[in-house]
Amino acid sequence: MDRIFNINKPKGMTSHDVVYKVRKILGMKKVGHTGTLDPDAEGVLPICVGRATKVSDLILNKDKAYSCEMTIGIETDTYDSSGEVVYKKDISHITEEEVLEAIKSQMGLINQLPPKYSALKVNGKRMCDLVRSGRESEIKIKPRQIEIKKIEVKNIDFPTISFEVLCSKGTYVRSICHDIGEILGVGAHMSDLKRIQSGIFKIDKAITLEELENYKSKGLLCENSYSIEEVLGEFPYIILKNNAVKYYTNGGIIQSYRFEEYTFTDSDVQARVYSNEGFIGIGKIIRKEKEISVKSEKLFKLE
Incomplete structure (x- = not known):
């Protein structure tokens, strides 16, 4: 299967x-x-x-989409409710407008610092394991560029704020909550998370x-x-001529004159590849000078 x-x-x-x-x-x-x-x-x-x-x-x-609940006024070391409380602060002076402005600041292309309590690896070791074993000093976290494509606030009922977020791969929703808490000056953590879409x-x-x-x-x-x-339906496709299929499945590079049909554009770098008998796999589109060709990246049907 x-x-x-x-x-x-x-x-x-x-x-x-x-x-x-x-x-x-x-x-x-x-x-x-x-x-x-x-x-x-x-x-x-x-x-x-x-x-x-x-x-x-x-x-x-x-891209991924999440439904998140954030609690402001309480910061934890893991940025979520599973961690130890770092501090608590009074939030009585925080307004809804300030919250909305802080959330808005997370939109678009931003540089985000991932949590230390995460599965990201440093020298082959997960950061969370290094922290728990007292080796936090070995961790040098670098910001990563991610994209927050949409944030929609669903409810504000202090101290909790519920929102949905659409974001690129590599985004930590925990870090979004933490960073909003930093902007507000009272701390925050992610108190609930549900992934509602992945591709x-x-x-x-x-x-x-x-x-x-x-x-x-x-x-x-x-x-x-x-x-x-x-699952790969959104990829463009290439149909190979019959005389190119065997060479392709053996690792050969196929020039475009041996394509029966194709739908890729100038910006595409991968495509589904077919023979006249059906789906073969994913190919890498190669552009060299004026010549376009395809080389197998993943074979599924003919191996």
Whole structure:
């Protein structure tokens, strides 16, 4: 089975816990997730099975959307409710207008510092592990450019503010909350988080682990999952001529005169590749002087 499952991760489980459960339910070894979701968070966690694990990085690169609750006036060392309280401050002087202005400051392309309590690695070690083992001095955090494409405030009921955010990969919503607290001068932390979208995967189509087990017993797994081709549907495509397919699948570079048809534009760097028999995989578009060609990056059908 080479499929992608849109799992609704429950609170209290790590992403690796979900992988273990899916592996056990399906009786398969080759299972992987597409980006860590914190144990205290819930929501969309695409899980790739079989050869679909080859596209996990492509899914990981997509925009994400979250529903978040932020509590102001309390800062924690982890930037969320699982951490130790660093300090508490009075918020009686904070106005809704100040909160909205601070949230607005997070919009667009910004440089964000990830939390020290995160799975990002320094010299091969996770930062959170270094901090917990007393080696915080080894950590040199560099800001990363991310993009906040949309923030919509849903409710303000001090000390909590609820909002939805659409952001690029690599964004830490915990850091958004922390930075808003810094701007307001009273601290803040993320008190609740739900991932509601990851690329094409949305929360209203996500299935629980219990539902996955039920679909397995009833033989309905394919009807409740995604094919590799379906997940890559937004990529442009190239159809190779019959005499180019074997050379391509053996690692050869195919010039454009051996394309039967294509839809990529000048800005595209990858494309779905097809033979006349169907989907083959993902190819890298190469531009050299005036010549355009394609080389295989990921093969799925013909190996």
